[in-house]
Amino acid sequence: MFRKTKTRLTLLNASVMFLILALLGSSMYVYLRTAIIGQIDHALQTRAAEYTFQRPQTAVLFSEGVAAGIASIGTFNVTSRAYERSINTIVWDEELTPLTTLIPERYPVQLVEKLKRSIHLTDQFNIRHDGLVYRVMNIKITEDNAKALSYISIMDHDGYIQLISDISTETGMLNVVMGLIVIGIVFGGGLSIFAGLYLAERALVPIRLSWEKQQQFVADASHELRTPLAVLHTHTELLLRHxxxxxxxxxxxxxxxxxEIRRMKKMVNGLLTLSQTDADKLELHMKPVLLGRLSEQVLKQVMPLASLKDIDLSWQVKPDIVVHGDEERLQQLLMIVLDNAIKYTPINGTVHLTCKASSGYAALTVTDNGNGVDAVDLPYIFDRFYRGDKGRTRTEGGAGLGLSIAKWIVTRHNGRIEASSVQYQGTKITIALPAL
Incomplete structure (x- = not known):
């Protein structure tokens, strides 16, 4: 039944993890590439600043040649605190004819042609040739800025200067990093499937438990309703016969x-209460409550039930104990535990209630000398519809919902409820609520 859900959860988890890996890998590559290329561009811009901002020291007509300045223009190093880079320079006249003496010998004609075609590009860009990668920056020389050149001055002509740096090593390293990232993402994608499967299994555990509880709840409720309906049906037919x-x-x-109608009404009310608690729609109206006096009020209500079975109902209550809670729900809590004690205590038995302060808590204890609860059943008595002796509980009119509601009330009041019992000797219910 959960196979499709499991598959969807697995694919969803795997997709999310794969996407995260891909984003992390891409971010790492982009950051690394930006840092490396940015360092190269900074070196180019540093050299370009020397051409465009320093005052010229010599002036030579471009048309007459610049042999005297060739050595200082051709190839140079830009050095910083942690970085050194070789940068080549090519000077072009306004007719896009290069100063051949400035072209590095290792530059083939095809590369020079590519550089020429890119002379009008702005900003920094890459040119690939014969397996090598070059980072290029163009500087346009005009009559307005010619006077700012360090080594040459183009008096009557416009031209260009190209700054070129071989970045093949860096791009090769980036390609290796990219390959490693891709391999890592693919490998991580495979692992993400197994991780997604594991997470799907973990996510389905509470879903399965909830589904099983719901199925059990529906089955138990159906069973509990079926019995009184059968009784109603039978006795109604008997009436129709006469x-x-x-x-x-x-x-x-x-x-x-x-x-049977009363029993069904009580059970339906209990089911409604539990459904509201599950949906978190049952609001509590919290206020200071005198728990001792409330206990005395409930005791007066259950006295007739105890007298019908000649049960000795006794109590020891401290009336001034105050708790912060919902008075109506606390009254329901007391009614549930006292009603249960009276129901399952035999004729001429005893039921005793104590209410006292203990270590910052209001301690309620209900003790009876009834048949008790078997040790096997004791851990489950607060579960819905759970009954150790179903036949006996049916006779007493219970449906196994009261203690479930009692536990919810105590939990919502930040308290705790515990049960201890010895079969054929009696049961003790202990409730602790934070006192004011």
């Missing part, structure tokens, strides 16, 4: 029907 009978004659069947 349409001439008076109410007094059929009072037994009518009483049974009424009892």
């Amino acid at each position: 349409p001439d009978h008076t109410i007094e004659q059929d009072s037994r069947e009518i009483s049974t029907i009424l009892n």
Whole structure:
């Protein structure tokens, strides 16, 4: 049933992780490339500044040649604190004819032609030739800025200066880094599938548990409703068999029907409460509550139930204990635990309630000498619909929802509830709520 969900979760998790790896790898490459190329561009710009901003020391007519300045213009190094780079220079006249004596010998004619075709490009750019990569920067020389040149002055002609740096080593290193990143991304993509599968399995654990609980809840609720409905159906048919009978004659069947309706109403109310708690729609109206006095009020309400079974109902309550809580829900909590104790205590038994302050908590204890709970069943008594003795609980009118609601109330009040029991000797319910 969860196979499609598992597949979708696996693909989603794997895709997200693969995308993260790809973004990280791409970011690393872009950062590294930007840093390296930026360093090269800085060297070119440093050299270009010497051509455009320093005052000239000599002036030579371009048309007459610049043999005297060739040595200083041709090839030079730009050195910084942690970086040294060789930069070549080619000077072009306004007819785009290069000063041949300035062209490095290792530059083939084809490369020079590529440089010539790129003479009008602005900013820095790359030119590839014969497996090598060059970083190029063009400087346009005009009559306005010719006077600012360091080594030559173009008096009556416009021209260009090209600054060229071989960056084959750097681009080769970047290609290697790119290859390693791609391999890492591919390998990481494979691992992300297994990681996605693992995460999908982990994510499905609570979903499966929730689904199983929901299925169990529906099955238990259906079972609990089916029994009273069957009783109602049977006794209604009995009434229909004798349409001439008076109410007094059929009072037994009518009483049974009424009892089952009450039981169904109680169970439906419990189911509604639990569904609201699951959806977090049940709001608590918190205020200071005198827990001792509230306990005494609930005791008065359950006294008739205890007297019907001749149960000795006793209590020891400190009336001035105050807690911060919802008075209605706390009353429901007390009613649940006392009602349970009376239900499962035999005739002439005893039920005792204590309410006292203990280490910053209001401690409530309900003790009975009933049949108790088997040690196997004790850890599950707060689960919904759980009943150790289903036949006995059915007779007593319970559906296994009360203690689940009680636990929710205690949890919402930041308290704790515990049960201890010895079979055939009795049960003890202990509740601790933060006191004011």
